[in-house]
Amino acid sequence: MTLHPPLQVNSQRLLGDIDSLGGIGVDENGERTRPSFSPQYQEAVEWLIDRMRAAGLRTRIDAVGNVIGRMGPDNGPIVMTGSHIDTVRNGGPLDGSYGVLAGVEVAHILSENKLELAAPLEVVAFADEEGAYLSLFGSRALAGGLAAAEIETSRNWQGTSLFEAMDAYGFDPERYREAAYPAGAIQKFVELHIEQGPVLDTQGQDIGIVNGIVGMRNLNFRFLGKSNHAGTTPMDMRQDALRAAAEFITRAYTRFEEEGEQTARLTFGAIHVKPNMGNVIAREAAVRLDCRDLDDDRTAKIVDQLESIARQVALHYGIDADVEYLSHDRAAILAPDIMEEIGRAAEGLGLTSMVMPSGAGHDTQVMARICKAGMIFVPSSNGLSHHPDEWTDPQQLIKGANVLLHTMASFLMAKKMQPQAATR
Ligand SMILES: [Zn+2]
Structure with a gap:
């Protein structure tokens, strides 16, 4: 005492x-x-x-x-x-x-x-x-x-x-x-x-x-399609990079929620579109990912899953996708x-x-x-x-x-x- x-x-x-x-x-x-x-x-x-x-x-x-x-x-x-x-x-x-x-x-x-x-x-x-x-x-x-x-x-x-x-x-x-x-x-x-x-x-x-x-990974997912006229190109004949990016983001978040992640943080905070014009189908859409967790293996696993989703989405729309690794802090x-x-x-x-x-x-x-x-x-x-x-x-x-x-x-x-x- x-x-x-x-x-x-x-x-x-x-x-x-x-x-x-x-x-x-x-x-x-x-x-x-x-x-x-x-x-x-x-x-x-x-x-x-x-x-x-x-x-x-x-x-x-x-x-x-x-x-x-x-x-x-x-x-x-x-x-x-x-x-x-x-x-x-x-x-x-x-x-x-x-x-x-x-x-x-x-x-x-x-x-x-x-x-x-x-x-x-x-x-x-x-x-x-x-x-x-x-x-x-x-x-x-x-x-x-x-x-x-x-x-x-x-x-x-x-x-x-x-x-x-x-x-x-x-x-x-x-x-x-x-x-x-x-x-x-x-x-x-x-x-x-x-x-x-x-x-x-x-x-x-x-x-x-x-x-x-937490460790942090920053990546850029790039979807590469073809620009064309918004009025004359039939919907089923497009290679729309922005549409693919939008679907990618939605599927990524959905998968993340389905897995019941408690500790990891996933953020798509920026998107860059080319040519970024209202009447032109986007030829390129780059989506920036910020992914953090205390467990570096877990962020690695999440990034792997997202890469595979990006490939599936690109395949579906007949376009290309690539990934740029920007930074990785352990x-x-x-x-x-x-x-x-x-x-x-x-x-x-x-x-x-x-x-x-x-x-x-x-x-x-x-x-x-x-x-x-x-x-x-x-x-x-x-x-x-x-x-x-x-x-x-x-x-x-x-x-x-x-x-x-x-x-x-x-x-x-x-x-x-x-x-x-x-x-x-
Ligand atoms: Zn401080």
Whole structure:
């Protein structure tokens, strides 16, 4: 039995920090836009460094712009937490920022209570997670998985290359390898984030224990027929690519539903038609597929089935079909022992939780390649994110931060966490 209440984050301070950071990079129209390597981002970085120092962290900015605060012993494998403080255009106040600020708050609580750490703690804000130039840039550099060519070829929407942007901000892009940690330097990484989907909110759960970040395949299914006059070509003498594409989409969704898929996500979100004119039979229709699941074998199986449906449909209409493989990101499986620790922390705090995958990409998927990684979700009101109305009940934000605090403390301290005043 514990006589003393468990440690809690300082909710006023954390919510105040979220408010303050949320106010940086807001333009005259009220839109929050803070892409990495912008003046607005720079302002946020300087503010964050102050907050990190106030929390008792020693700070540095690495070779690619990751902001890192550290406390605890000088040596030994690091326990790391963090996320990102860059935003999409007109983004919300919580995506990324919440996880970074909760990490800083965890550090603040540990230092205020003068708790001795058995392992070094690092709190990180990764550069360009949102991919203004290159998605997951900072974590990929830190994990050592970046090629020099990517820095030269990645450009923002205005055409500025990542190389030029880094150079303009006083970084030497050629030294990006210096950001990479040696193998084994980091033992664990935990990221706290809003869910950005409706599951926790709908199910009334406090905490999501993320078991993995889904893999994603992007493909183009192309149907190739023949253009002809819409008025003079009899219906039974057409090679209509768009009609074939329409049937393909319908049959694909129907098959997917018949198979009772629970976890996979299938989306045909774009279609390109040539010549795309109202009075001409389409000679080409290309349909874009986005297919995601935590199980890479399952997405492979779904893609196989769709290819066979595309062939059948093309055959039926006497036209050709081909498939273009655009991208394939493998799923990241998160560490079971970190999941257990998150579950224990939630239970100890009297919170409800559920295990779930992340359908969106995060720095955690990169960190999972070099260390044990885990992720904590809190509910997103109405599942809304990448949007200015992104919102989470402040009480839920505090609950999530407390779960992060207790999870991190269990990794950072040899014995059970108690305020120093409570130990004899
Ligand atoms: Zn994010």
